[in-house]
Amino acid sequence: MTPIDRPRRSALYLPASNAKALAKARTLPCDVVILDLEDAVAPEAKEEARAAAVAAIAQGGFGHREVAIRVNGLDTEWGAADLAAVAGSKADAVLVPKVNGPQDIDRLQDALSGAPEAMQLWAMIETCASVFALEPIAAKARSTRLSLWIMGLNDLAKEMRAQSVPERTPFLPFLSMAVAAARAHGVTVLDGVCNEFRDLGVFEAEARQGLLFGFDGKSLIHPAQIEPCNTVFSPSEADLGWAASVIAAFALPENKGKGAIKVDGKMTELLHLEQARRLVAVAEQIAASV
Template sequence: MSAETRPYRSVLYIPGSKERALEKAQSLPADAIIFDLEDAVAIEEKPAARALLAQTLTQADYGARARIVRINGLDSAWGRDDLAAFAQAIAAGAKVDAILIPKVSSPADLDAVAALIPDVPLWAMMETALGMLNAAAIAAHPRLQGMVMGTNDLAKELGSRFRPDRLPMQAGLGLCLLAARAHGLIIVDGVYNAFRDEAGLLAECEQGRDLGFDGKTLIHPAQLEIANAAFAPSEAEIDLARRQIEAFDAAMAAGQGVAVVDGKIVENLHIVTARQTLAKAEAVAAMQAS
């Protein structure tokens, strides 16, 4: 499955140090996996986690799931060793779809990583106030393929309180969404920490989908079903897209520039969206079949 068509409804964090979790992830219904060497791995476990993950991604089969490795920052004691290990592992056959860089605040953070690991797409954790302000410049980087919202770290920097409507986050979320869409990037929403709160997770997924995110990062497999459903086109959306295309094609054949569906005008711009909806539905079906 190509990067252009692959869905990213659910992006699950997996600790790179947990062999059992790495094995279980091969059968989970996640669209993508972030194999984490940063926050999820204790300091004393980082070298062993790096070696385990490199070996796992060389040998294990994760099917059509996107495999994203989150390294430690280059300002840490482990980041450069992470990159060296995965440059070597990829050359030896490890399957890595992207390297995720924590706390990206400027394009220079991407340049530093790009110089150390060639030919691998980069993703950026957007989780600092400076990163929000530099989102457009970051998104324009030629190696960047995706953005991940780090809402926990962003809340810490802002000093904001948790609100179900995420009002304190809206400026940052919007800036990153605009930047990602302007440059054709994938962008996924931040995590929902209360993994047993299904109603809260659903509400935040629906908000993220309404805003325009491609999917949501998750911290527990129990969250997968809700995120997958929330970020997939619904049956009603698929039906509407098909009817819009059919009605518009008929209007064009009759020499008219617009059509009417359910009492609403349908123009060419709506047909672009309708075709995108159907393409996404097909990609989701292909992902589920694989």
């Protein structure tokens, strides 16, 4: 699987300063592990966490899981050293916070010039400036390592002075625009975290809202969120049944060359055939990653 078509239903943040969390990450059913050097790590533990993250990746044992390191921003006292350490590591990706515009992607691309060719650049969309530069930021995927976005609504809410409510009303326009910009340039896009980890019903509702918007998956703050997240962002039996019917119908000799046919009494076009094939491919990728 290429980096952009592998399953990324669930991306779990873990503090790189927590040795038990790093060990547990190797056993969890998430698709992506994000070793965090930023929000989850106190200032006095930043350097220790950086060394622990690089060592954990060198040790390996993460199996099918993609492993990224979230660094501190370049404008912090730890950012440059974080980037240099990740560039010399075996991480699949470096996740960078508070990207404001395409110029930041260029700066990060230069900073990663010595990194392995396969290392990806992932960016947090979490500032007021970034939501007004979504398309030009996404366009950088065509000429840089940029391949994935993660929404950061907690930081965005802070900047906006907006209230965080279960419906996420203040952020709905930004969520849909982020997905549209990402799709326009082939960028994978993950929904932000749900701060409620005790009530999984609340989490599942937010995850389904993200699926409705078209997100590829969701970032997580607690292992308990992994299973419901994987379920929400996996094709259901009903989805796959519909896909099989559409594919089979278009394969019939009498439908050869047709752009629109009836399937189960509904008008179905070639765009639906493309969607059906994608659902089947996603299910196959998920099965292959287990």
